[in-house]
Each structure stands twice: as C-alpha cells, then as structure tokens.
Amino acid sequence: MKTSEKLIQRYCAAERINHWIVAVCFVLLAISGLAFFYPAFFWLTGVFGTPQLARIVHPFVGVVMFLAFARQFFRYAHHNLINKEDVTWMMSVKEVMKGNEVGDIGRYNGGQKGMFWVMVLCMILLLVSGVIAWRPYFAGYFPIPIIRVALLVHAASALVLIASIIVHVYAALWVQGTIRAMVEGVVTHAWARKHHPRWFRQVTGKETGH
Amino acid sequence: MALQSLDILRRSATPTPTPQARNPQEVAKLIDTTVCIGCKACQVACSEWNELRAEVGTCVGVYDNPTDLSSQAWTVMRFNEVEEKGKLEWLIRKDGCMHCADPGCLKACPSPGAIVQFKNGIVDFHQENCIGCGYCISGCPFNVPRLSPADSKAYKCNLCSDRVAVGQEPACVKTCPTGAIQFGSKEDMIEVAQTRITDLQSRGYDQAGLYDPAGVGGTHVMYVLHHADKPALYSGLPDNPSISAVVGVWKGMLKPLATLGVAAAGLFGFFHYITVGPNRADDEDEADHGTPPAPPAQGTKHKERENAL
Ligand code: HEM
Ligand code: SF4
C-alpha cells in the first residue's frame, strides 16, 4: 500500500460481514435454484451432496439470506431514495457506460439505487412465493392454483435477480477500486471524487449542504 | 427402478430420447361407475398388492374412508348423493391417477427420472429419484400425487406397472366382484365402453358417455358415466381437465426468456469490458485535492478511446 494513499471508510466491518452473508447465501440459492429450473443443470444439486439435500437446504438458506438482506435494507434504504439527479443519471446511462461521470453524484448513483429497489422487490417476491411452495411445511396450507402461481413468480423473480446480480457484480469489477470498499471497507479519495463527488465533499467536510 | 420390459416414452427433466424401440399396445383401465357398488374391494386389493396400510380412520358420516388419497392410499372410493330428474342417485367413483397421455406431473417434475411415462401409457413415479419438491402435485390437473410424511417422496397409483409388465391386470381389476373395472388395450376398452353406453342410453340415461378427456391428450384410466355431461357430479371430477396455463408458462416460455436475460447480462459485461475497458479513478486526480473536478466534457473520454483503437 502506498503511504501517500488517502482513504475514506465506506463500509464498516459489520456492514461487510452482512454483505458477504447475503452474497454467499445468494450463490448457494442460485446454484440449487438453477438446478431445479434447468434439467441440464440438475447436476449442480451435487454441490449440496445429494439432490434431496439441495431441495431441503434451499429454503432455509433463503430465509437466512432474507433476514440478512432485511438488515441491509434498513441500513441503506434512506440512502437510496431516488431524486431528480438519479433520473438524469438513468437517462444518460449511455454516457456512463463509456466511462464518463454524469451529474454531481452522492453516496449512490441512479444505477445503484435502481438496483437496490429491484433487489428489494425480488427478495420480497422470492420469500413470499418460496414460503408458499415450501414442502412439507407450508405448501399444504395453500390451494394448488396459488402454489402454481407462486412457483411461476418464484422462478421468474429468481431469474430477474440473478441477471441483476450479474450486472451488480460486473459494475463492481468495472469501476476499479469498488471491490475494495466491500472487502477492506475503504475507497481512495480519487475513487470517491470521481464517482461520488457530492458524497466525497460531505465525508471530507470540504463542503456542506446539498 | 425401471422395468426393463417396459419402454419409456417420456422421463421427467430429461430432454434427450429414452429407450423406445419396442412397440407395445397402449393399455387402459375402464371404470364403469354405473356398475360399481362401492364395496371397496379394489381399495383393499391395492393396499395388499402394493403393501400399503392407510391409518384406520373414523366414520365421518359418509362411506368415504380413507377420506382422501395419501401415500398409503393410492385409490379411494368417493361417494356423492345427487338429485337428477327428481330421483336420488348415489354416484360412486373410484378416484386415483388417470395416467394422462399428457401428464402434468411429469411436465412439472424437476428431477430426472423421478417420473416416467411408459410407452404403454402408464405414468409411474420412481421414488429413488424423487427430491420431495411436490411440483408434481401442482402440475397434476386431477389433484392426485401425495407426499409421504415418512420419506418426503411422492406416491400415487402406478396402474400396477409391475403386474402389467408380466402380462397381468392391475390388482383392483382382478378383485372387482361386479366387473366394474376392466383392463385391456385402450382400443378394446373404448369399444367395451361404447357397447355399455349404447345400452345405458337405451335405458333412459341419454347423457351416458365415456370420460377420456382430450385436454390431457386422453387418459389411460377411463370412466363410463351416467351423466357424462356433468362430470363434476362425481365428487368433483373436472369437466375439462388440462395442464394449467400457469404451469405451461412456468415450464415453457419462461425458460428461453430466462436464458436470454441471463445470457444477455453476462455477454454484455464481457463485451463491455473488452471494448470500453475498466473505469479507473486516475492517481493524478489526487494532486489537486482542494476542489472536486469539474464534470468531464461529455464524450471526451470516449473520443480519446476511439483514437486509441
Ligand atoms: C427468500 C427465501 C427463499 C425461499 C423461502 C425459497 C424457497 C424455495 C422453495 C421451497 C423452492 C422449491 C424447491 C425446494 O423445496 O427447495 C424453491 C425453488 C427455487 N428457488 Fe427459491 N427460495 C428463496 C430464495 C431464492 C433465491 C434468492 C433464489 C435465486 C437466486 C431462488 C431461486 C430458486 C429457483 C430458481 C427455484 C426453482 C424454481 C423452479 O423449479 O422453477 N430462491 N425456492
Ligand atoms: S392424473 Fe395426475 S398424477 Fe396421474 S398421470 Fe395425470 S397428471 Fe400425473
């Protein structure tokens, strides 16, 4: 590490642990879920020992992930309220894709905020539909037509979430220095100034307001 | 366990062809509700041959016992009293798997080989491959499969596939004292049914008919009904059963759509990275730490990159 490097704390240890609990649960859920969804990927159930174990474990991991995500929701929801700046950002994603910054971005940009709410929606749909389809404990309490809808909603929202997470992971890889925020908890001044100038000014006290 | 003498037409969660060189006749069981006396000999025969013992229930005020299908009761008699043309009728139906030509259970099942459809038409569950998800229960238009509380595996009538494989009729057929259940090739059973229906129609049951619903491609268990125009009278036999449209979308269209979405996300990331390249916050920016940089002129960086290419 360069001695001259100036760092800002972005996520504390508790936040990082929370994030990686959700991430690990998500990967386990995606592996087992895709195995049930695509016959050609059924072998992925082997990751859990046997297909039966994969089926039994999946919903329990789902509940753990949901609870951990709920903690994140209450941490970050107030940072993710969408404002005019974010709408401008979303309208100019083409420019952003080219590597140009758009607008005076705070702690999160329009894309991150949009992603946050997509995740919230998917998590709720997945939990509700997952519980309805959960055998042998809960499915018996619901009429079969409801379970059918739950299974469709569960698979559809799972696939939306998986595609979204691919974008989420890619964005973190693409914007260099971002992974460090969630691994070591810190970002460089340069990173903050380039990608989140308003947040940078707020945390460094270089400017108040906004 | 697959029965070597029975070729397999379809196997759950298996897109490639299954062994099917042999050309057996399609079989069918014909249940004549107009002959059945509700003695439940078939229920007993089923439990004996398949070594099942449902709990001895209590009388709930009607003859139904057990009151529902279960992993220990693959067939149950359902009794219903209705008034038709001012006369009381006692309609008795032997409920169980219909062995659909287009089985919703098999369509829904995610586990390879947990459900097979033999070429002779029998739909069989192979419990050693079952993962206990219960998707088959949602897929079935007749509400037939049941999970066992003992092992979380799905069970239902297998039309005595083991007996049929060695040229015998199902246990219920063999036992029925009135001849209300018959077994043979599907072609023959339709013929037998037609003779019976003509007879019934000549004796006042002008709506008598065969229940072999086209919505599921026909079934390999068929009923002769006095009131074929109102199957629901027979303890809720569906009028026009077919695989639910919701199950159709879930197991159909959703898959290519999902593949497209996930592949698009992955490919976009890959090609974006190898064309645009990483988004770095350059170290030089560190130098002028007083004021935040003015937003770069739109498109500048893009132009630079184009020049570099
Ligand atoms: C939030 C809590 C969750 C619960 C309670 C839950 C529950 C379930 C249940 C009960 C099943 C049926 C199979 C089984 O019994 O194991 C299932 C299937 C599935 N789950 Fe989840 N799950 C949850 C979260 C997730 C997440 C986050 C994903 C995606 C990453 C996911 C993806 C899937 C997929 C793709 C299937 C297969 C659907 C199909 O066969 O079409 N689940 N889930
Ligand atoms: S009646 Fe239900 S369980 Fe039997 S073959 Fe048809 S769909 Fe499957």
Ligand code: SF4
């Ligand atoms: S419970 Fe068993 S037979 Fe039924 S769909 Fe699931 S794996 Fe297939």
